[in-house]
Structure formats: structure tokens, C-alpha cells
Amino acid sequence: MSQDWDVIIIGAGTAGLPAAIFAAERSDRILVLDAAPEIGGTLHLSSGQMSGAGTRLQKEKGYEDSPAQHIEDIMRISKNTADREIAGLAVDNAAETLDWIESINFRPLPEHPVKGQAHEPYSVNRYVWGESKGKAILAVLRPLFEKLVKSGKVTLKLNTRASELVQNSNGAITGVIAQSRSGSTETHMAGAVLIAAGGYVANGAMYKELSGGHPAYGDHSYPYCIGDGLKLGLDAGGTAWGHKNYLTSFGCVMQSYDVPSKVRWRQIHWPERRMPWEIYVNAHGKRFIREDEPSVDVREHTIQDQPGLRHWIVFDSETLREAPALFADVSASDIQSAAEKGEPMFYVAGSIAALAEKAGLPATTLEETVNSYNIGQASEKDSFGREIMPRPITDGPFYAIRSQAMSVSSTVGLKVNTNLEVVRGDGSPVIGLYAAGESLGQGAMMGSSFCGGMLVTPALTFGKMLGQRLLPIGDPGLSRSDN
Ligand SMILES: Cc1cc2nc3c(=O)[nH]c(=O)nc-3n(C[C@H](O)[C@H](O)[C@H](O)COP(=O)(O)OP(=O)(O)OC[C@H]3O[C@@H](n4cnc5c(N)ncnc54)[C@H](O)[C@@H]3O)c2cc1C
Structure with missing residues (x-):
């Protein structure tokens, strides 16, 4: 079976859902594939802690903050091991994400924002989460997404695992080959493909290989996050980063x-x-x-x-x-x-x-x-x-x-440029291929450290930005805001 789409999004999780919601504002040819039988990805399990600087909530509560201060905090906490450009792109756009999430009825706990919990604290109160944690975020994304699916603007295929990317003779990505649980193989052609397939913590062998030989001690990851995003990107010519950044929490x-x-x-x-x-x-x-x-x-x-x-x-x-x-x-x-x-x-x-x-x-x-x-x-x-x-x-x-000690996130991920295009070892983009979320690896956002909210917020933010800007080949590119 072959069908044409403007955008194919691999993964209906933290990054994939906002990507589809925003992409559907400009196109009704959006295909979302998910290997799982339901949408939501790691939001089902995540603590859902988010951080953004210059949010409406901070202003209401009198906290002065800026993306510049946020990135300085990240560079300080990570001892300059985070990627300033990519983490900077995320924090520059994080406040807009948090304001949007609140505008669609996400409610942070009453005492929020806070400086931090569990991780090294920020210098300013910029950290929020909802009562039911990651599920609180899913609860506000789900109705918007499901409405788009119902109206036909977004086509959702659950139980469908992307297994290969289609690449033309110039190396540009032009589609996705996927396997349905019933065993059929589908080929979908598209102008752009977004890898939003999460990390690899549920893939024991891959985790061990990319974590300096340490196994995944904790059984707390979404079972469908088995490193497909990283594999698909690498097979298409992309390169990986973050190998030196493996880190765990202290212990449980x-x-x-x-x-x-x-x-x-x-x-x-x-x-x-x-x-x-x-x-x-x-x-x-x-x-x-x-x-x-x-x-x-x-x-x-x-x-x-x-x-x-x-x-x-x-x-x-x-x-x-x-x-x-x-x-x-x-x-x-x-x-x-x-x-x-x-x-x-x-x-x-x-x-x-x-x-x-x-x-x-x-x-x-x-x-x-x-x-x-x-x-x-x-x-x-x-x-x-x-x-x-x-x-x-x-x-x-x-x-x-x-x-x-254990970690519930993937250190290594696909290297991207500031357009969120997957890049090769020489820095050139794999045309038509974008990535967001944990498929980028946590090292990009936080280096060898844990900075509060710096997985969920960037996943939502990059998903949202790509949804707003992702166009077929010839995309003029994403740019950092002027903050
Ligand atoms: C217990 C726990 C607590 C956490 N707490 C926090 C926190 O408080 N703050 C924070 O910032 N981060 C936290 N994280 C990390 C954060 O939640 C994740 O990094 C983030 O949610 C990942 O988003 P994603 O969009 O990349 O992946 P996901 O939300 O996992 O979505 C990926 C989707 O892709 C699908 N998929 C995978 N492979 C394929 C394929 N081949 N084809 C089609 N679909 C596929 C999956 O089924 C899934 O639905 C936590 C993680 C865990 C496990």
C-alpha cells in the first residue's frame, strides 16, 4: 500500500502529539504512526516536570526570569556539557510551550513554579508539574489530538511500527515503511518525516551498549521505546551524540x-x-x-x-x-x-x-x-x-x-542542527528528516547532568515548533526567537 502525506510523524507521544496538533493547522495530510496500541508514549509514566523561563505563571507570581538565565543555569549545572545551541533553542521557546499547555487547561500545582525537586535546583522558580504528573499533560493533549483524528485532519495508525525510512537517490527521506501488528507492511510517502519515537531504555541490549556497559536497572520505561528512532536516523545517514554523558540518579x-x-x-x-x-x-x-x-x-x-x-x-x-x-x-x-x-x-x-x-x-x-x-x-x-x-x-x-542508582532516560540520541534536521557526521542535513524528544538523547539538553524538566519541555517544544514549521522539502528552517 502506498499513500502520500505532507508529514509523517513516527510516535504519538510527548513530542509527536504537539507536532501533529500544530501541523494540522496547515495540512490535513498528516500521518501519525505509533507502535503501541494507544497514544501518549512516556507521558503515561513520566513525572511530567517541565521548566520554562519567562512564563505567564512566573510573571503572575512575580518571578523575574529569562531564557538567557535558564540556559546559563543549564550550562552551570551541566558544567558546560549540554549543547548550548540545541538546549538554547529549547529554552528560548519553552515559555511559549508552557503558556500554551496552560491555555489548554493544564493546571500546575498551586505552589508552583518551584526551583526544583530531585535535581540540582535552578536559580529561579521556573519548574512546574501537574497533580497526575505526565498524565496531566496527556489529559490536555488527548482531546485536541483525538478531535483532529476524528475530523480526518490527522490520520492515526496505532499498532504500526516504523521499520525503515524511504530514501531517494540524493539521500533525501521521502517516506516510511511500517509493519502493522497483523503482519502487513505499509509504505507511506511524505514530504517530511519526524522521528518522535522516544528513547531506548526499554531495549536492554541497546541501553547497556550506550550506557558504558551499565544495564537498565529500573523497569520504569515505556515498553515501546526500544531505540527505533535512533536506529532509523542512523540508518538514514544520521549521527549520534552524547555517549560521554551517561548519568544516573543517586539511588533507590x-x-x-x-x-x-x-x-x-x-x-x-x-x-x-x-x-x-x-x-x-x-x-x-x-x-x-x-x-x-x-x-x-x-x-x-x-x-x-x-x-x-x-x-x-x-x-x-x-x-x-x-x-x-x-x-x-x-x-x-x-x-x-x-x-x-x-x-x-x-x-x-x-x-x-x-x-x-x-x-x-x-x-x-x-x-x-x-x-x-x-x-x-x-x-x-x-x-x-x-x-x-x-x-x-x-x-x-x-x-x-x-x-x-538508575536512569529512566536515554543518554545518546540523534544529532540535529538548529532546524531540528537530523545531521550526518559532516554536519550536513539528511534532507526531509527531523527529530525531537528523547530520540535526541538527554545529553543534548543537559549534558552529563539532570536539569529539571529538560526532557519533557524540549520534547513538547520541539514537537510544537516542528508542527508549526515542518514543511515538505525546502523548509526555510526554524530559528531561535529573539529573547
Ligand atoms: C518514570 C519517568 C519519569 C520521568 N520524569 C520526567 C520529568 O519529570 N521531567 C522530564 O523532563 N523528563 C522526565 N522523564 C523523561 C521524559 O518523560 C521523556 O524523555 C519524554 O516524555 C519522551 O518524549 P518522546 O516524545 O521522545 O517519547 P515518548 O513520549 O515515549 O513517545 C514516543 C512514542 O513513539 C512510539 N514508538 C516507538 N518506536 C516506534 C516505531 N518504530 N514506530 C512507531 N512508533 C514508535 C512509542 O510507542 C511512543 O508512543 C521521565 C521518564 C520516565 C520514564
Whole structure:
């Protein structure tokens, strides 16, 4: 089967939905393909945190901000590893995206915008999300998109996986070959093709290969994001970037020892939210960081050097009884019970040596580590410079909890220029081929760091911009705003 379209959008997710919504303002020959049986992509799972500078909401609440300040924050947080041009293009246009999302009934939480949560904070309150997180964004995009599908302006093919791009003898992209779940092969010709197929976190082998050999520990990604966008772009002559930027969050407690596994509980390791009473040790039984290290970014980078990207939280019974909750909504007796029952990741024993044995840590080293911490705690001179040391680790039984660092996003992606055209190694564009969203890799937006909202917002923004500007071959190109 062959049919002609103005634009084909591969992926009806965070980037693909706004692209279709805006493209339909100028054409009724828009085809959207999605491998999944429903629209929405990662918005079904995402925390949906977005950041934009100079938004209407910021102005209403009296926060002065500008895209220039936003990009400076990103370059500061990422230590100049983000791509200034592409991240700059995203932040220059982010406020317009957030204003649009709010104009179609997205409601940020009442106390928003905030400076940040979970990641290194911004210098200004510019960060928002809705009550139902990513689903709150999908809830406002869905009716607009479905109306366009119903009216025939957008044609949606679910359960249809783009498997190949059609390229003419000049190397320009002229269409997409797709496989439907029923087994049929379809060829669709188009003036322009947008890859909005997300990342590769659900593709274990690809993730490991592109993440310095680290497996995808967390089972929290959209199952259809298996790296097709990156593969399609590379096969068409595109090039990849971001390989050096792999980064994970600091740690959380997994449900099982399987890889991947769901997260069971997320430890509160932000000293501004909860000062640590425990120590953290690596697989060698040694401390590797001052546990009250104030910078999220430093914590995230330090864990990268620890074997298996994991650590053990070690503490005594008095800490279990007296310290503020280590996990939100989890009581001390829940932790005690998990450890006593021998549930995965939780260990308890009458001595440090026995604890080490249960947790799979070297006993002598762990004893030395605990002794050394206790001496430092008594003399108020910690060898890592830790300042908050409420008590020593002396009151048995003793506990350890294994915490795993992990990432839910793809570091590597397709290199694009400021027209969002996929480019070759020599910088020349693959004519007719555009990309947006996580298919660009997180490294482009944030380098080797996590900057709040800098995946969802750029995905929506680039999708929207391409929808507004994507034209068949001869596109005059996107340009950065004058902000
Ligand atoms: C748990 C979690 C929390 C997150 N929290 C945040 C956050 O708070 N802030 C933030 O900025 N980022 C966050 N992220 C990342 C962010 O949500 C994603 O990077 C972003 O939503 C990806 O958008 P996308 O359009 O690139 O991909 P998606 O929204 O995943 O859309 C891709 C679509 O392409 C389809 N597809 C894939 N392959 C094909 C193919 N071959 N043919 C046709 N269709 C295909 C998929 O089915 C999917 O519908 C989070 C991610 C996760 C998993």
C-alpha cells in the first residue's frame, strides 16, 4: 500500500502529539504512526516536570526570569556539557510551550513554579508539574489530538511500527515503511518525516551498549521505546551524540535482584529534606562520600564511580527508632520487618561482621569503616568532612539497605542542527528528516547532568515548533526567537 502525506510523524507521544496538533493547522495530510496500541508514549509514566523561563505563571507570581538565565543555569549545572545551541533553542521557546499547555487547561500545582525537586535546583522558580504528573499533560493533549483524528485532519495508525525510512537517490527521506501488528507492511510517502519515537531504555541490549556497559536497572520505561528512532536516523545517514554523558540518579531500593526491576521505595537522600543519620558504603564496604553532601549533582556523579552503581545504607537500631523517615510513607517497623523477613535489599544482624556477611560486603572492611566513622563522630572530625552526625553506629542489631542508582532516560540520541534536521557526521542535513524528544538523547539538553524538566519541555517544544514549521522539502528552517 502506498499513500502520500505532507508529514509523517513516527510516535504519538510527548513530542509527536504537539507536532501533529500544530501541523494540522496547515495540512490535513498528516500521518501519525505509533507502535503501541494507544497514544501518549512516556507521558503515561513520566513525572511530567517541565521548566520554562519567562512564563505567564512566573510573571503572575512575580518571578523575574529569562531564557538567557535558564540556559546559563543549564550550562552551570551541566558544567558546560549540554549543547548550548540545541538546549538554547529549547529554552528560548519553552515559555511559549508552557503558556500554551496552560491555555489548554493544564493546571500546575498551586505552589508552583518551584526551583526544583530531585535535581540540582535552578536559580529561579521556573519548574512546574501537574497533580497526575505526565498524565496531566496527556489529559490536555488527548482531546485536541483525538478531535483532529476524528475530523480526518490527522490520520492515526496505532499498532504500526516504523521499520525503515524511504530514501531517494540524493539521500533525501521521502517516506516510511511500517509493519502493522497483523503482519502487513505499509509504505507511506511524505514530504517530511519526524522521528518522535522516544528513547531506548526499554531495549536492554541497546541501553547497556550506550550506557558504558551499565544495564537498565529500573523497569520504569515505556515498553515501546526500544531505540527505533535512533536506529532509523542512523540508518538514514544520521549521527549520534552524547555517549560521554551517561548519568544516573543517586539511588533507590529495588523490589528484587532482577535486572530490570521495579523500584520499591525511594530513599530521601536530599539533605535539605532529610539530614542523613546513616552512612553509605560501596561494595568494598567503604564510605565514598560525605552523606550530607549538599549538591545533588555531586552525589549523582560520585555514585558513577561505585561498583554496580550501588551503595548500602548502614545504620543501627537507635537510628531506626529515632531518625526521621528514610523513605516517604514507610515506617521504621516496615523497614525492620523487611529486614527481619530477609526481603530483597534489606539486611539485619547482631554484629557489623554478621551484617556484612548477609549484605555481601567484606566484613573486616565494613567493621573498620564503622569504627572509623564512630571515632570521627565522637571527635566531630569526619574523614569525609561530614557535618551532620547525630549518633554513632553502636546500638545493635545493625541494618543495611542496598540502594541502586538508575536512569529512566536515554543518554545518546540523534544529532540535529538548529532546524531540528537530523545531521550526518559532516554536519550536513539528511534532507526531509527531523527529530525531537528523547530520540535526541538527554545529553543534548543537559549534558552529563539532570536539569529539571529538560526532557519533557524540549520534547513538547520541539514537537510544537516542528508542527508549526515542518514543511515538505525546502523548509526555510526554524530559528531561535529573539529573547
Ligand atoms: C518514570 C519517568 C519519569 C520521568 N520524569 C520526567 C520529568 O519529570 N521531567 C522530564 O523532563 N523528563 C522526565 N522523564 C523523561 C521524559 O518523560 C521523556 O524523555 C519524554 O516524555 C519522551 O518524549 P518522546 O516524545 O521522545 O517519547 P515518548 O513520549 O515515549 O513517545 C514516543 C512514542 O513513539 C512510539 N514508538 C516507538 N518506536 C516506534 C516505531 N518504530 N514506530 C512507531 N512508533 C514508535 C512509542 O510507542 C511512543 O508512543 C521521565 C521518564 C520516565 C520514564
